[in-house]
Amino acid sequence: MNEARAVAETVTDPELPMLTLHDLGVQRGVHLQDDGTVIVEITPTYSGCPAMAEMRADLTRALNAQGFPNVEVRTVLSPPWTTDDITAHGRKVLAEHGIAPPGPAPRRARGPVPLTLGAPRAQVPCPQCGSHDTVETSHFGSTACKALYRCRACAEPFEHLKAI
């Protein structure tokens, strides 16, 4: 059981290869059944995440190679993934790779979702120099989960994993 979990926790995200699926909070659980089948539960970051099939294949391949021939990867939709599921280690690794980690995800009360037009976005410190003098250049980036920023202190552009 522990061995299966250890193997599963080495599998990395196809789009953020410096992070394991465990660190990203996408891996929800690893269970070993009596018949030797390993069940891995994963949850998509975004509904349209095109990497789910890739993750499934990577998990199966890694476990097969380490002596677990029967692997079942199950999708879990609820509760939805949030950036709060990223581990402390995952945040550290992101920052080391120049991606500013997300702040706390917005908490919403029940009822209609309020528009936050013009509300200042949370400050994102530059992962290169630590300055808080940064500006969002594009709220959407190369993948659904990232925004583009520029640091006015060191002039470096960087990516920021958006808090959702």
Next chain:
Amino acid sequence: MAHEDENAYESLAVAAGGEERWAFGTGFDDPLAGVDTTVPAGVDARALARECVALGDDALILSQRLALWVSNAHELEDEVALANIALDLLGQARLLLTRAAQADPGLRPPNAPPHVPDEDALAYWRDAEQFTNVRLAELDDEHDFAKCIARLFVLTTWRLAVMARLVGSPDPVLAAIAAKAVTELSYHREYAAGWVIRLGDGTDLSHERMHEALAWAWFGHHELFQISDPDVRDEVQRVTDDVRETATLLRREQRCPAHSRSGRRGEHTDDLVTLLADMQAVARANPEATW
């Protein structure tokens, strides 16, 4: 040097250790793999399926319209934004169409090849009159960015209000799909509303263009409220009025045609026929294809 008779694709697979998927990707799989898909007792499975198809069709068709902006937008940031939003909506469509076919297998079009998954059967093998998206989603925006934004604003405002309520659906799968959709639609709506304000409160020209685009996006407005709670209409009215006010786009009398055609009943414009001819061409020309 590769020999002339060598198949470049096969060489790639060899370089990737003989497993083609490592060279070409893994393809797609069931977006609900491993999810408990039993329809709970007491839930009307056919009504659930109809609701999922309608919401799935809205997302699929709007996604396709947004995707047509890729390589055509005025700046890269907005192109990436529209593509990201289109991808989120496509993901919602995949989940919803898959759920619909589970709840009512009779929805699967009989002409779809047997190996094709339900979501693809519904997307590629139905004709226009079998789609139940609202007509606003299908209209050709003629690469007018104001129209693109106006439609996105109206549809995401409505869809967010609907999905926020469906989080409490008695069907746990639809409730889970809705919970993910709420997060996504919240920033889709922020993006669209931000542009409505920027253009509305911009130059005389952008103000006028945004005004005309919003009037255009009120086409078939009644269709939105045919499958949702009555208080959804109030929320949509309130949010759109708030944004209009900030954008200095005061409400003019909206021209809603008196006739009662509805995309929800499969009554569509020719724009959907044109869109589907393009979207479905590859799948229908190569029915044995897999991806």
